[in-house]
Amino acid sequence: MKRLNVDLGDRSYPILIGEGILSRMPEFLAERGIKTVNKLLIVTDDTVAGYHLAPLQEILTQAGYSAAVHTVPAGEQSKTLEQFEEVITSALKAGLDRHSVIIALGGGVVGDLAGFAAASFMRGIRFVQVPTTILAHDSSVGGKVAVNHRFAKNIIGAFHQPELVLFDTALLKTLPQREIRAGLAEVIKEGLIWDADFVAWCEEHADALLALSPEETAYALYNGCHVKAQVVSQDEREQSLRAILNLGHTIGHALEAVAQYQQLLHGEAISIGMVGSAKLAVRLGYDPEIYTTTKRILQKFGLPVRIPHDYSTEQILQAMMHDKKFRDGKMVFVVPVAIGKTEIRDDIEASWIKEIIDELKQEA
Template sequence: MTAAPHTENRVSPAVQCVRIDLAQQTYDILIGSNQLGDDASWKNLPRAGTAVIVSNDTVAPLYLAQLTQRLQPHYARVESVILPDGEAHKTWDSLNQIFDHLLASACDRKTVLFALGGGVIGDMTGFAAAVYMRGVPFVQVPTTLLAQVDSSVGGKTAINHPLGKNMIGAFYQPERVIADLDSLDTLPQRELSAGLAEVIKYGPIADADFLQWIEDNLDALLSRDKAALAYAVKRCCEIKAWVVGQDEREQGLRAILNFGHTFGHAIETGMGYGAWLHGEAVGCGMVMACDLSVRLGLMPPDFLPRMRRLIERAGLPVIGPKLGTDRYLELMRVDKKAESGEIRFVLIEALGRAVVRSAPDALVAEVIGSHCA
């Protein structure tokens, strides 16, 4: 089943465009190489006197100067806030550093924020934009594969809490997403693999043909072949745009995008944020969710080894940490999909079709016991 239509929109011969159509807002995701080196993608930006780039101390030395140069023709002031890198810093303290700068610089409600970095920077910048002066515009400039295919698209913004990942946040859409594929050239291999977890998830939940394409082209993705990356990013964004367009605030369908995340978030929180990359936890979580799908009779037995092989080939862990069954269950009960303390999982009921449902704790415990060291 192919859920989302394929699109052929192009901004230029080298840049493809996927459009997000929401009830109250429409915006474009621009996908292509050399966007940070070319003015073409930076036309018709939100008007303001000041632009503030939020980045981290890993990405800023690589791309801050280029982005600043792209923005200077459009804004009287272009400033920056540089945060420490990593999931462990997705906190109130880091968020307050953004607010401190905005207030100290007398930034008004037409100030535009630009998120230059991966999912952590994108989530925090979006959350800051959502609440500063009750809302200012922002633009996503994702520099990791995970952010380009998932976290920069769709308007989920948040910070972490010690008791749960992404539990404090808001739905707040960007004005535009500009995904420069060349930024993936500097991505560490571990981060590239982490991004592939979010690529892989789109196949079983929405597009069986895309799952087969990933299996056939995984080596090209791992070697950073630009044509393969361009297709993967575009197809993932098409599927996410289709889902978010129907369910912006995750009241139903959008929950399928959390395939593998119920187990994965438990791993991230239980291990301490940053010990496992988000994509690593999601990859392992997908293995467990596939096993649960098989144990519930939704999928045939050969589905689990097929998915496990693919996830392992992508360089992702398939065995989770030994947190203890009770700890896993405790952490999963505070997952955002949980209802009245009942854990709900995104499971696969046919290739290309997902369902959200609960499962007996005893069966979930068997899955945890089978896949955690």
């Protein structure tokens, strides 16, 4: 088992990664001061519940914990204020108090929804994440939790750090191939912003990663979390540095919004967004290899690099105007200035982005 400590002063917490470690949950809860008298509420989705809920309940019950369950429909459409309210209702019905704990069993949607519920219920109770997707490695580090508004993604939320993240790689084996690819897009992103060697390693081990080979998967998750933890430790509340984690996200979020969070997985959208950012880098005068390498590795993982023809450029630009990476009307973009190195630019002309979006529709 690998253990990574996210260093945030009195909000520090461990991420545990390993095959089959779900069975050790009670031991890890106890280590974090969560006792059997503390009520638990497991929040999960109906897909994940079918695979992993009963085993988790069994493990907790055996150890003397009492856990209620709230299940939401799988998918981004559950990241709403309405679903959030229902989680709160379940928390009240289960008699949770301020010493209780919410456990997020699922991917990024469940983590965000359950995390925002934990951040807001009684103005903040503890929560524990049990990610069941590769993509969730990203949302499980950093404490950013949120739900969507119909106008904009992740616009209603909080910074709320988990007590513990328990990443059992055995749970990933139920993922469809498309979600594995999409999840790896965020892992590759961690490399692209921070660690050129890791990018090269990912490219070399693409087949093993796509096959979920345990050793490579654990290494990739550990490394992805490690990059993110380093960035977050230096900038918990996203004042500056942390924004580099949004590489590819400005375009990516807009694409998700235009697709109404249905046609594109998050990882697929940011894959296209990262190609767009790389094109922007080249336009700004940086090495053209940033673009060729970014695109080559994403394609090697079977990820999309082109905006579907039927997406309206105007709608994509409109969606960006509601995103939160703007300041006083200027466009702020995370730009890869080399493989493994990024900068935040706040002088990006809207017309350039419009051209890049049009180009991304022609991408081969």
